[in-house]
Amino acid sequence: MDLSAFYFDIRKDALYCDGDTLRRRSARTVLDLLFHRLTTWLAPVLVFTMEEVWLERFGGEDSSVHLVDMPETPADWLDPALAAKWASVRAARRVVTSALEVQRTDKVIGASLEAAPVVHVADADQRAALQSVSFEDVAITSDISVTGDPAPAEAFRMPEAEGVAVVFEKAEGGKCARCWKVLPDVGSHATPGVCKRCDEAVREMDTGV
Structure with a gap:
């Protein structure tokens, strides 16, 4: 519940709309840590479901969530x-x-x-x-x-x-066509109809930088 109603709800904006930012990279790291823990923790109970989830990401004949150890979680994560x-x-x-x-x-x-x-x-x-x-x-x-x-x-x-x-x-402002935020600077950048962040992300994708 905390993940879907709080963390995922908040961080989907950065995942979908940021360019190659530290915030987006950090969110992807968190998602990777969550994936490994949830799949291995739940595998003994949801045997087939977790296997299917695991193989969607790590396919191959020799791959299985049931061959992977549960990752150790550092004690200092409890803060x-x-x-x-x-x-x-x-x-x-x-x-x-x-x-x-x-x-x-x-x-x-x-x-x-x-x-x-x-x-x-x-x-x-x-x-x-x-x-x-x-x-x-x-x-x-x-x-x-x-x-x-x-x-x-x-x-x-x-x-x-x-x-x-x-x-x-x-x-106040216009609605960004990409992230849907309402901001004063929408429409004042090289990419039509978007805010500064989205303009930078779009140009980053276009140039491959």
């Missing part, structure tokens, strides 16, 4: 401080996504990428956690602002996320 930070980020994200769902239900927006909300966060540590990541990517919006200013009375709040309030704002 309580990092887990606590991301729990805080995800708590704020739930408020943002719930606020955007209200706007979607009211037909104000059709997708979260049409939004550029302002997130008021009272707790300094939580605010620092949000500002240390690309929170617009985490929330799947085109832009986002995180502030410690007091939230207005009309801001969206949730009882289980005390100290976090969201003021909805629509994203």
Whole structure:
């Protein structure tokens, strides 16, 4: 559930739309690590399914997931401080996504990428956690602002996320034909109808660099 509803949902943008960036390479590395662990961990239970999955990637007469050892996972991958930070980020994200769902239900927006909300966060540590990541990517919006200013009375709040309030704002600019983000620079690059990132990715593919 965490993988499909959180990590995969967020990182598909980088996988599909980035050029040869560190972010995209990092995501592919994570996917490779996940593949090897999930297939080998589940192989004793889902014998035929994991074999089929394995052979789709590593075909050949001598290939089998049942001939592969389960990879050892380094102990230092267990990082309580990092887990606590991301729990805080995800708590704020739930408020943002719930606020955007209200706007979607009211037909104000059709997708979260049409939004550029302002997130008021009272707790300094939580605010620092949000500002240390690309929170617009985490929330799947085109832009986002995180502030410690007091939230207005009309801001969206949730009882289980005390100290976090969201003021909805629509994203400004045009819709990128490639990544679908709404950004001010869309249409101002060599590739028609796209944002800076997508223009660079397209030209990278065209030149083979």
